[in-house]
């Protein structure tokens with residue numbers, strides 16, 4: 001479906017997180033950079049070389065080996081050495097969406113025209129996306145500060161027809177995948193291996209996807225909070241907009257207003273069981289709001305990174321300048337992802353606590369044990385959501401365990417040339433894993449609130465009537481595929497279906 005939508009233009013103006021998410025989902029790209037400007041950059045670099053200028057990584061060895069001169073007749077061979085000796089990545093292979101996000105991030109940066117690469121290289125990268133030839137990129141092996149050298153070497157390898165690529169659902173030697181897709185391998189020009197690899201595209205691509213997912217989870221958790229309040233006979237007034245104007249963090253205020261409006265159903269149905277609810281209910285906007293507000297600065301920093309020249313060396317052909325420096329340093333992405341994973345894990349914890357209230361007869365205000373719908377003699381046999389709640393505790397613990405900041409683990413490497421590094425790629429991978437776990441907790445809570453509200457209906461308590469029409473129709477949509485849980489049954493399929501629905505952002509929430 002996404003492949004049939006108009007392509008996203010790269011190189012014309014700033015790309016957004018949403019653009020990257022769209023490309024990740026299969027949307028094509030078109031190169032909207034100025035061809036003359038790109039050609040001018042490549043020509044400027046070629047001119048420097050022709051005049052015998054020393055350019056790092058072009059006439060010298062790489063990294064700490066920048067003091068080693070490469071003889072002019074060997075210079076053309078240098079890029080392939082770079083791509084090949086970095087072919088040492090390990091770990092899981094990035095999935096197709098992640099790979100597409102990485103490609104989009106690298107292409108967008110190179111299309112700015114400060115890396116001195118040819119149009120042909122940009123076109124070859126765009127063709128990988130548009131024809132669906134996806135490098136098989138191992139997730140591990142980047143310190144995130146010399147660019148994502150090792151992961152991105154797999155992008156370069158596919159372009160030159162080496163290593164493996166995914167094409168048409170099959171893993172093929174890259175040369176074969178290119179051929180089947182009607183593409184030819186390219187020969188890298190002197191700076192082009194470095195330009196492809198010496199940047200933050202792996203962490204940035206992954207971070208864009210994580211942030212896009214987190215934005216949806218923020219809204220999903222808000223809606224589930226409103227449903228949990230209805231099910232637990234909680235207080236709508238905890239979320240009163242006037243009250244939140246007194247402490248107006250924008251993300252908190254937004255979450256509170258949303259939950260308040262969701263609970264604006266039929267008048268007279270409000271029936272709070274306690275004067276004040278427990279913190280996982282009463283302070284839900286305060287927890288969700290931390291993520292909501294973090295998303296604003298995370299977006300700012302990620303989009304700046306995404307639309308930056310994060311390579312070394314860089315050129316400004318129009319001004320006739322060559323710069324050597326450290327723009328491959330992914331510190332902003334690292335800090336953003338360390339922050340995101342903390343805020344998302346805290347959200348998982350919030351949802352886990354709400355679930356704990358719902359299943360426990362000491363706190364659920366008259367709902368049955370473990371929300372089992374079995375009645376009479378059969379109630380003794382059935383255990384409802386007991387195991388689901390245990391699972392949610394495990395997923396929450398695992399998410400919380402992953403919040404250790406990757407940023408704090410900088411270590412000197414590569415003969416102390418890279419003696420301070422960001423670890424941003426690790427942080428971005430952590431963030432994605434924390435999101436996966438948090439989505440599992442959200443799926444469990446979703447199942448629980450649907451079950452609880454159905455039981456309330458059977459009890460003759462007008463809990464769902466407390467919901468405003470939009471929240472009510474969300475509840476109906478959510479429940480349409482969920483069984484009523486009276487007799488015990490395996491729920492893994494139901495939960496993974498819910499996780500997929502969350503990841504696909506199935507419901508439109510607070511447009």
Ligand SMILES: N[C@@H](Cc1ccc(O)cc1)C(=O)O
Pocket residue numbers: 062063064145146147149198312313328414
């Ligand atoms: N990122 C390094 C380049 C580098 C490339 C390859 C390496 O193996 C190591 C370092 C720089 O620009 O200084």
